[in-house]
Amino acid sequence: MTTGSIPRHLLLFALPILAGSLLQTAYSFIDAIWVGRFLGTAALAAITVSFPIVFALIALGAGLTLATNVLIAQYFGAHRHGELRKVVDSSLVLIGLLSLILLLIGELLAPRALRAMRTPPEVLPLAVGYIRVYLLALPFSYGLFLTRSMMQGVGDSRRPLYFQTASVLLNTALDPLLIFGLLGFPRLGLNGAAWSNVIAQGITLAALLFYLEWKPTLVTPNWRCPNLDSDTVLTLVRVGLPSAAQQVLVSLGAVIVISIVNRFGPAAVAAYGAGSRIDQIAFMPALTYGLAISTVAGQNLGAGAF
Numbered sequence: 001m002t003t004g005s006i007p008r009h010l011l012l013f014a015l016p017i018l019a020g021s022l023l024q025t026a027y028s029f030i031d032a033i034w035v036g037r038f039l040g041t042a043a044l045a046a047i048t049v050s051f052p053i054v055f056a057l058i059a060l061g062a063g064l065t066l067a068t069n070v071l072i073a074q075y076f077g078a079h080r081h082g083e084l085r086k087v088v089d090s091s092l093v094l095i096g097l098l099s100l101i102l103l104l105i106g107e108l109l110a111p112r113a114l115r116a117m118r119t120p121p122e123v124l125p126l127a128v129g130y131i132r133v134y135l136l137a138l139p140f141s142y143g144l145f146l147t148r149s150m151m152q153g154v155g156d157s158r159r160p161l162y163f164q165t166a167s168v169l170l171n172t173a174l175d176p177l178l179i180f181g182l183l184g185f186p187r188l189g190l191n192g193a194a195w196s197n198v199i200a201q202g203i204t205l206a207a208l209l210f211y212l213e214w215k216p217t218l219v220t221p222n223w224r225c226p227n228l229d230s231d232t233v234l235t236l237v238r239v240g241l242p243s244a245a246q247q248v249l250v251s252l253g254a255v256i257v258i259s260i261v262n263r264f265g266p267a268a269v270a271a272y273g274a275g276s277r278i279d280q281i282a283f284m285p286a287l288t289y290g291l292a293i294s295t296v297a298g299q300n301l302g303a304g305a306f
Contacts, residue, residue, distance in 0.1 A: 006296065014292035016161040017152070021284045027168045028277050034175050035193055036270065043190045045266040046126035048273030049119050049258055053110050054134060056251035057102045061095055061142040063244020065149040066294070067236045068095075072153030072219065073298025083232075084218055090232040091146055092221050099142035106135045117259045120266050126190055133194035140201035147208050150219035152295055163208045171200035 036044040068091040075084035111128045119127055144167075148160040174196035181187025188195060212220040261272045 006300075009296050010289070010292050013152075013155065013157050013295065014288050016157040017291060018284060018288040020161045020164040021288060022281075023165055023168045025277065025280055025284070027171055028280075030172055031175060031193055032274060032277060034179055035190060036274065039179070039190055041270045042120075042123050042266045043126055044273055045120070045123045045269035046130050046190060047193070048269050048276075049114060049117060049123060049127050049262065050110075050131040050134065051273070052117075052251050052254035052258055053106070053113050053131060055254065056248055057106050057135070057138060058141060058145075059247030059251055060102065060244045061098060061138075062145055063242075063247055064095060064098070064236055064240040065091070065142075065145040066243045066291075067238075067240030068146060069149040069153045069291070070239055070294055070298050071232075071235065072150055073295045074301055076154045076218070077299035077301065078304075081218060085222070086227060086229045086232045087236070088150060088219050089222055089226040090229050091150070091236060093226050093228045094233055094236060095142050095146045096139070099139040103135055103138045106138065107132060110135065113255075117255060118262045120262060120269070123266050123269065130190050130194050133191050134197060137194075137198040137201045140198070140205045143205045144201060144208070147205070147212070147219075151217075152291070153298070154218055155295070155299065156217075157292075159211075160208075163204055163211075166207070167200050167204035170203060171196050174199060 032044060032047070035047060068087060071087045072084055075081070075087065110131045114124060114127050114131070144163075148164075151157075151160050175193055177183055177185040178188050178192030178196050179190070180192075186192075209221070258269070258272070261269050
């Protein structure tokens with residue numbers, strides 16, 4: 001992406017990312033329909049109040065994986081493959097440790113956070129059960145963010161889309177099976193929606209890592225002896241921290257809004273959750289194009305094409 005038409009590169013690179021985001025949003029709509037229509041208002045409200053807490057925990061990893069994308073794009077454009085490999089290995093160790101630490105923190109503090117947000121009494125036990133299961137997917141989510149960021153950093157936005165599509169389809173298929181106990185699966189109710197996400201993301205991450213081992217690239221992780229380079233880690237934190245902080249602030253704003261909406265009862269919370277899913281669509285083109293710009297700009301900066 002360092003030669004030829006920049007607008008064309010941006011468009012072709014951004015379209016698969018946008019398609020993946022739209023697929024993920026489509027799943028969230030389907031999930032809300034299953035939960036809201038068949039499990040009731042309180043169940044949909046439980047998902048809604050859980051989201052800001054989950055988003056806050058994910059935001060830290062998302063910020064650091066954005067730094068991974070930027071650095072890999074620069075080193076790829078500059079043909080500095082040694083430094084690129086250091087970013088891959090250091091990101092793998094850093095993100096892996098961070099995901100486990102935040103998983104533990106989330107499991108311990110999420111119930112208290114839900115109470116502090118004045119979650120309605122009829123919603124609170126549902127939300128606690130849901131978020132405790134949902135957070136088990138945190139290491140898988142971080143792993144998927146990281147592998148997608150690395151692949152996108154070297155200009156590959158199509159293959160991550162294939163795996164994301166598979167994840168959404170698997171998640172969509174598992175939802176009714178685990179919620180209602182169909183085809184011999186256990187009937188888990190609202191927690192079934194959370195478990196379907198955990199299973200789908202775990203399987204997708206395993207498949208994506210297997211693919212990278214089967215067809216090695218510059219961003220294939222070195223599982224035998226990952227090299228944690230202290231200078232690279234500091235650079236990742238320096239580049240990624242502002243983005244992570246920005247996203248955490250957005251999630252804190254969502255916590256405040258949900259805390260206010262909680263005063264009006266489960267129906268209001270569920271309505272807010274349904275509306276916010278529609279609102280997400282408006283931001284997708286800008287966010288997708290921003291990621292495409294950072295990748296294309298990073299490669300051209302590394303190549304000295306500016």
